[in-house]
Amino acid sequence: MSDIFVLIEHRQGKIRDISFELLNCGRKLAEKTNSNLTALLLGYNTENFVEKIKSQAHRILVINSEVFKDFNSESYQIALSEILKKETPFITLIGHTACGMDLCPALATQMEFPFTTDCLDVDVVENKVKVTRQMYDGKLNAKLIIRENPSYLFTLRAGNFPSEESSLKTEIINIKSSVTEPDYRKFVEYIEAVAGDVDITKSDIVIGIGRGIKEQENLSMIEEFADNIGGVVACSRPIVDADWLPKDRQVGSSGKTIKPKLYIAIGISGAFQHITGMKGAETIIAINKDPNAPIFNEADYGIVDDLFKVVPVLKEKVMELK
Ligand SMILES: Cc1cc2nc3c(=O)[nH]c(=O)nc-3n(C[C@H](O)[C@H](O)[C@H](O)COP(=O)(O)OP(=O)(O)OC[C@H]3O[C@@H](n4cnc5c(N)ncnc54)[C@H](O)[C@@H]3O)c2cc1C
Structure with missing residues (x-):
């Protein structure tokens, strides 16, 4: 062969x-x-x-x-x-x-x-x-x-x-190549995406939030939780499309690839475009009210419940441990 x-x-x-x-x-x-x-x-x-x-x-x-x-x-x-x-x-x-x-x-x-x-x-x-x-x-x-x-x-x-x-x-x-500058396409310039205040690729703990969060104002609950456990907030694409978080927080095939120690996916279904960006995380925890959500196929630990009930309890437990 x-x-x-x-x-x-x-x-x-x-x-x-x-x-x-x-x-x-x-x-x-x-x-x-x-x-x-x-x-x-x-x-x-x-x-x-x-x-x-x-x-x-x-x-x-x-x-x-x-x-x-x-x-x-x-x-x-x-x-x-x-x-x-x-x-x-x-x-x-x-x-x-x-x-x-x-x-x-x-x-x-x-x-x-x-x-x-x-x-x-x-x-x-x-x-x-x-x-x-x-x-x-x-x-x-x-x-x-x-x-x-x-x-x-x-x-x-x-x-x-x-x-x-x-x-x-x-x-x-x-190998010698006879290829010269192409006729139709020219490389003009490489433009690096503007860096935001948070680099989700550098944090050990990333909390990913998805459409399950429902309203933009509910994000503050997630941000508080992330602060609490020393993590940063990332998201699925619909959250960026809705302009609730900047593009540099998006995880996935058209966003960033991250490999944190811990990724907590909250209200994220687990579309493959999202999974591509986070499956390299060492430990994955998923919170989703739908037991059949594909995110559970990737998760090491899963909580099947309403995120609005689970996140406050987790936050409280973390405070107790601290
Ligand atoms: C070319 C292309 C590129 C793409 N690139 C990306 C990408 O880079 N990143 C990305 O993320 N997506 C990307 N997408 C979009 C992707 O296909 C999905 O549409 C998207 O990931 C879904 O986001 P979501 O999980 O937040 O939303 P949904 O699929 O709507 O899932 C929401 C989840 O929240 C759960 N939920 C709802 N309410 C609650 C509650 N109260 N408590 C707990 N759980 C709840 C639901 O059960 C559901 O599972 C791309 C799509 C295309 C076509």
């Missing part, structure tokens, strides 16, 4: 976390299929990147060119299609990120690869390629067998393959 390939994603001079998750998934697939894992690295001044991922793959194919300093799906597609035609990997994994979503549909169409997006898992069982992806807003996981083809392309959702140490002997292969 030919190799497993993963695309290394980087931004502003840093390798993005998803790349290490892809490498982890790729290593598992390579082991299972008795093949090698190749990391594709397109960038500029790539030495630092190579240093960070060395030992995580059997090979790193590097294109070091100013054209790849910043992500541009047009130039990436040209370069990757050239490599994929030449190398014909068995499975190529790319992050289900803004970059992956921008790049992969056109790349898969050009290559005529079977392509499945937003996979939670990719596996090879008895020579059949199987992927797991969610359906019906995360209510069920579908396991799909992909039609047979020499090569496949998948995007992988973040948060399912934690980065792991690895000590592979890595061959580094530099």
